[in-house]
Structure formats: structure tokens, C-alpha cells
Amino acid sequence: MLLHKSSDLFRLMKVCMLSEEKKFFVSYFHSPSNMTTGHDGEGEEFETLDDVWGEGGDGWYGKAGEYWNQQDASINGVLGGFGDLHPTDVAGSETFLNMVFSQLAVPRDRGADCGAGIGRITQFLLQKQLKQMDIVEPCANLIKTAQVELGKNFQGEFIQSPLQSWVPKMNTYNLLWHQWVLLYLTDKDCVDYLVRCRESLTPGGAICVKENVSMKSGQFLVDSDDNSVTRTLDQYKSLFTRAGLKIALQFKQPRWPSHLFPVLMFALVPIV
Ligand SMILES: C[S@@+](CC[C@H](N)C(=O)[O-])C[C@H]1O[C@@H](n2cnc3c(N)ncnc32)[C@H](O)[C@@H]1O
Numbered sequence: 001m002l003l004h005k006s007s008d009l010f011r012l013m014k015v016c017m018l019s020e021e022k023k024f025f026v027s028y029f030h031s032p033s034n035m036t037t038g039h040d041g042e043g044e045e046f047e048t049l050d051d052v053w054g055e056g057g058d059g060w061y062g063k064a065g066e067y068w069n070q071q072d073a074s075i076n077g078v079l080g081g082f083g084d085l086h087p088t089d090v091a092g093s094e095t096f097l098n099m100v101f102s103q104l105a106v107p108r109d110r111g112a113d114c115g116a117g118i119g120r121i122t123q124f125l126l127q128k129q130l131k132q133m134d135i136v137e138p139c140a141n142l143i144k145t146a147q148v149e150l151g152k153n154f155q156g157e158f159i160q161s162p163l164q165s166w167v168p169k170m171n172t173y174n175l176l177w178h179q180w181v182l183l184y185l186t187d188k189d190c191v192d193y194l195v196r197c198r199e200s201l202t203p204g205g206a207i208c209v210k211e212n213v214s215m216k217s218g219q220f221l222v223d224s225d226d227n228s229v230t231r232t233l234d235q236y237k238s239l240f241t242r243a244g245l246k247i248a249l250q251f252k253q254p255r256w257p258s259h260l261f262p263v264l265m266f267a268l269v270p271i272v
Contacts, residue, residue, distance in 0.1 A: 065138065073142050075118070089253070093121065093265070096251045097126075100175070100208065108131060109174050110131065110175075111126060115137060117137060117142050118146050119149055121177060126177060127156075134158075135157070137158075138160060163189075164193060168200035177210075178207070178208065178210065184227065187235075194239065194240070198243060209265070211236070212261035212262070213263070214261060244270060245271060
């Protein structure tokens with residue numbers, strides 16, 4: 001597909017690999033979301049990020065659901081047309097995961113792939129590292145494809161749910177993997193969700209997050225096509241702290257195209 005217009009580019013970037021071209025560009029001055037101001041580059045002003053989110057709920061989440069329901073249930077589809085980056089992505093995650101297991105000694109009994117799409121990361125990486133993986137994904141056609149791709153011998157549970165309403169069982173998971181999905185959650189829902197994740201960890205467990213991060217100081221991006229937010233590093237750190245989590249490991253995706261947002265990986269553990 002030719003990328004003549006920024007709208008074409010945005011269509012390809014649903015996977016969250018947004019370039020520095022921005023449709024909605026919001027200036028960000030302070031970590032709390034209610035201290036932000038911004039605009040959309042086309043004249044609309046936002047006094048706060050809460051203005052962008054509105055009330056949350058269906059008004060905010062409906063669009064992402066519609067968007068993902070229309071995408072191809074394929075590697076290229078969940079990567080927004082960047083299927084060729086799949087091997088690089090998986091290799092980077094594998095390096096990071098090896099650090100998680102060796103340096104943090106996270107147990108390997110049970111994990112969940114949260115916002116799993118077609119189960120791409122579980123299929124190519126996580127199921128090789130953990131004895132049981134559960135798949136959590138709201139979109140019917142994607143989770144159905146995950147069931148097919150992972151095959152009859154797959155042991156884990158398939159849970160069709162958005163993360164903002166998923167309550168993982170207490171004291172159950174050694175590792176919860178989130179990749180290109182927290183960008184869909186409002187700050188409040190993200191913090192509440194991460195608290196539930198913290199409570200669902202077994203002793204020694206960790207929450208992994210792999211997301212695009214805006215490294216431009218104080219500037220984050222809202223994509224109105226799928227209602228997602230590319231947060232700054234400070235914003236992510238603030239969310240983690242508010243959820244009672246600290247960063248035990250941080251790793252930047254190697255060999256990533258420089259015109260795309262940097263992708264950072266975090267291993268989070270309870271603060272206490
Ligand atoms: C860019 S894809 C990434 C899929 C997968 N993590 C991967 O890397 O292959 C984004 C995924 O997030 C899911 N998603 C969007 N909003 C979500 C929400 N509120 N809760 C859980 N998943 C969501 C979409 O259905 C889609 O599967």
C-alpha cells in the first residue's frame with residue numbers, strides 16, 4: 001500500500017507502530033492526566049486528556065472493538081501491515097523474556113497473553129517458555145483464529161474479554177504478557193486493571209508490558225481511528241506506580257525501524 005497521505009499511514013499503524021506523523025497531537029506537561037492540554041493539529045483543542053477519553057465506557061472502547069473486528073485475522077493483520085517485523089519483534093521479546101526468567105527467577109508454570117489477538121506471541125514464544133498459557137482477547141474473530149492456530153493440543157484457557165473488565169484469578173499467574181494493548185485502556189481502567197493483575201500474581205511472578213512509547217518529552221499521541229493513546233515513558237511509569245508496581249527490568253526492542261515509535265519492554269513486580 002502506498003503511503004501518500006497521513007491517513008493512509010495511520011491506517012497501517014493500528015498496530016501502534018505510529019510514526020512521528022500525528023493526526024491527534026497532544027502536548028503533555030505533567031504526569032497526572034488531568035494536567036494535560038492539547039490539540040488535534042486540525043484546530044480542536046483539548047484542555048485535559050479526560051476530554052479525549054470522555055466518560056470512557058462504550059464511547060471510548062467501542063471504536064477499538066469495531067476497528068479490530070474488521071482487521072484480517074493474520075500476523076499481518078494484527079501487526080497493521082507490518083508483518084515483516086514479526087520475527088524481529090519475537091526475537092526481541094525472547095531476549096527480554098530470557099532476562100526475566102534468569103534475572104528475576106520468575107516461575108514458568110502458568111501465564112496469560114492479554115490482548116492476545118490471534119495468539120501470535122503465545123504461538124511463537126510464550127508457550128515454549130511456560131507450561132500453560134491462557135489467551136485473553138475481546139475480539140471474536142481473533143480469538144477464534146487463536147484457537148485454530150494454537151491447535152487441539154493447546155492446554156490453556158481461551159477467555160473472551162476486554163482487559164478493563166477481566167478479573168484474573170487471585171494468586172494464579174507467574175507471568176502476564178501485554179503487548180500493544182495497554183494503549184487502548186484509559187488511565188483509570190489501566191491502573192485498576194494492573195492492580196488486579198498484581199493481585200493475580202503468584203509469589204515471584206511478574207507483569208510484562210511491551211508498548212510503543214513516545215520519547216518526545218511531554219508529548220503523547222491519540223489516534224482517533226482506533227481510540228488508542230501512545231503514552232510517554234513518564235506516563236507509563238506513573239501508571240505502574242499508581243498500581244503498586246515497580247519496574248524490575250526495562251529493555252528496548254532492538255533492530256527496530258527508526259521511523260517508528262521506539263518499543264519498550266518492562267517487567268513489573270509488586271512494590272512491597
Ligand atoms: C496490535 S494488536 C496486538 C495483538 C497481540 N498482542 C500481538 O502483539 O500480536 C491489539 C490487540 O488488542 C486487542 N484489544 C483492543 N482493545 C482491547 C481491550 N480493551 N482489552 C483487551 N484487548 C484489546 C485487539 O483486539 C487486538 O487483538
